[in-house]
Amino acid sequence: MSPIKTYVQEHKDRFINELIELLKIPSVSADTAYSHDVILTADAVKVSLENAGCNFVEICDTPGYPIVFGEHIIDKNLPTVLVYGHYDVQPPDPLELWTSPPFEPVIKTTEIHPEGAIFARGSCDDKGQMYMHIKAFEYMIHSNSLPCNVKFMIEGEEEIGSKSLSWFVERNQSKLSCDVILISDTGMISNQQPSITTGLRGLSYVEVEVTGPNRDLHSGLYGGAVANPINVLAKMIASLHDENNHITIPGFYDNVEELSSEERAEMAKAPFSLDNYKKALDIETVYGESGYVTNERNSIRPTLDVNGIWGGYTGEGAKTVIASKAYAKISMRLVPDQDWEAITELFTKHFISIAPAGVTVKVKPHHGGQGYVTPIDSIGYKAANKAYTETFGVPAIPVRSGGSIPIVALFEKELKSKTILMGFGLDSDAIHSPNEHFGIFNYLKGIETIPLFYKYFVELSK
């Protein structure tokens, strides 16, 4: 057994218990009710880095939640790996669908995780995946095998758009200078088949408000005679897709790269079972843009989804009211050449333009970020692939993900470094959903694989 495997076996109970303690703190960045817990989590991450042996750790104030920065410089002439992760989590609602409370972690076995998985909000996204890096670092310090310098930057606003991180990165280029950025905030194909995410979608997230009459009205007395903001909002949302599920915003597709048939054929080789996909979601059929298959719709194509909608009476029973206002949260996933700020502007202009007379419309941009593609011939990609190959026994497959980590494009711009996305989560981990979990196998495999990335990255950099 390799020394790292032995170390993981000896310390695995402690590794699991430490993560469980971190998961108990409800660091929901989207809801100010949890702001004290978000701060407490930053403190806990700082202590973890110190305990792991990091020789400099600080909590950096920002206009929002703090960033935990750590560094361990062994030789200025050696390469530097910058590890990014986030300690904030998604809101846990709908709470009633959790089988155990989101902030009371428990280990349960599942079909995919016979060795058990930790069920808790943030277990995979991203506390669990971020903590693998701290434990891998602990091993390298303990075994005196750290082959290069390392920096940690763990933020608390990833789930709400990383605004303060942008602010921080723009102001700290030399502090953050590095040769590669390493992130575990994505997934892999399966526990038998590792993969490396080579593309991410960008994001534009907006909130819209439609106002009709200046007060809620009795639907009997006014129904049919004034614009009903909910009906109008439904109509406006419906009009954003045509009958082929293409998005109708003028200019939306202008910078969308059309992949060649060769590239699409290459993508189609990734293992995918439409039957299993439908079965897992309990749906009769998939749904999406004409002319593209599922794995294209959720990766190389931009999309528009309503993430939340509300208006009028939503309580028990019936109320015959015409609401004064209706609201929706709408996000667009973008592909690499679509600029998120330009798309936000196109959306805003279009959405206001399609409002019928009789209502007024406001569009409030929430946040966004650029898409990203990383080349598979870089030293970082090769090092990651070698690491996975060694621990899983098979090479990793490059995949384009539909998700967004907006700061990846920012890192490239500000820090001039490529990012390597070494994810150890699975699609079935239910991140952003009730019953989020992270396999014990995945957690420990991550801790085992990461030191190999350092080793090969330094070797290949020579």
Next chain:
Amino acid sequence: MSPIKTYVQEHKDRFINELIELLKIPSVSADTAYSHDVILTADAVKVSLENAGCNFVEICDTPGYPIVFGEHIIDKNLPTVLVYGHYDVQPPDPLELWTSPPFEPVIKTTEIHPEGAIFARGSCDDKGQMYMHIKAFEYMIHSNSLPCNVKFMIEGEEEIGSKSLSWFVERNQSKLSCDVILISDTGMISNQQPSITTGLRGLSYVEVEVTGPNRDLHSGLYGGAVANPINVLAKMIASLHDENNHITIPGFYDNVEELSSEERAEMAKAPFSLDNYKKALDIETVYGESGYVTNERNSIRPTLDVNGIWGGYTGEGAKTVIASKAYAKISMRLVPDQDWEAITELFTKHFISIAPAGVTVKVKPHHGGQGYVTPIDSIGYKAANKAYTETFGVPAIPVRSGGSIPIVALFEKELKSKTILMGFGLDSDAIHSPNEHFGIFNYLKGIETIPLFYKYFVELSK
């Protein structure tokens, strides 16, 4: 000064204070959290009837909230007036838009109500209007001028569909036998121009649920590849109206009576200022079915409105989620010949049929009721008109209302009696909205006018 005017002047402070006490009890029938208060309100109404001099009062149990029944029989050979009203109220939300708490009544003056108006949920709809009848009865007993028999039937489920009232009426035809039914649960044109409601729309109220994937999903990983229940619900709602704002449900208009151009010309004579209407609602333009004007759209035409919609993340900030489910509450206002149960079936069948593959749809009927038209040559209508003419100095105008009091059609069917809708509220009273109020003028004028209805109804019945 007439004896009734004198009596009202002498007792008006007590009349106002008694109503204020009744308004303090939050009898919200739609929300089970208030069920104890609804029961308390029934008890308070019973005591009021006893105190006013009614010689038999009882609380009648039903499968739902109780009905307060009272009667005062002076001579079996004389006509009997059955007064109907309701002691339950609409939910008060959105609470933040009330300028004073909905269940802490206060008197404030407004432009329309220089003599003051009572601001509270239920002040007009219907506690205030119902209580006028109890005080008018008190006067007739006190002055020994009651010219006929009277029965009271005050229910607690009007705002949620009067299910228990139907049950009660079907089982108590002889107990409720009467010559005319008198209701104050509508409005009049203005404090200078009384009107009598001669038509009511029917109602079908349903709740729909659209289910996509079996759990909430990350919109980055699944966006564009599965049917998003909110987008689908928006599309389905949008499709319920065509480009002329006609309702697209097959068969929906089959029994809709087309009024002759003479009738429409007659309707157009009712005083109406489109400018004032738009100004009062702060809207740039009205909106509705092509080919009809505002006063037709909200009275002689059936309509479909979403009364509430919800799904996905509706909290603070942003959550990139595809919801598993989306919901809407939808009501249709119907014209007299449309059967509400048939329309509910047409809606259900159509709504399920337009669901795209990839989602499942449920439709849950909430409640409904038939529309109603009353002839203006009846004794009841003539008596009401004479009463208004005497107290306001001008005759009342007959108007068709867009609202629904579903039990009016039921009364005609079960009790074989016509209903007279003597409303004293105003459109601006904000019933079903925040800051509901009822003018002191209107309240006292109602108490003054009602005994004259009794007088003329008995005279004209001879």
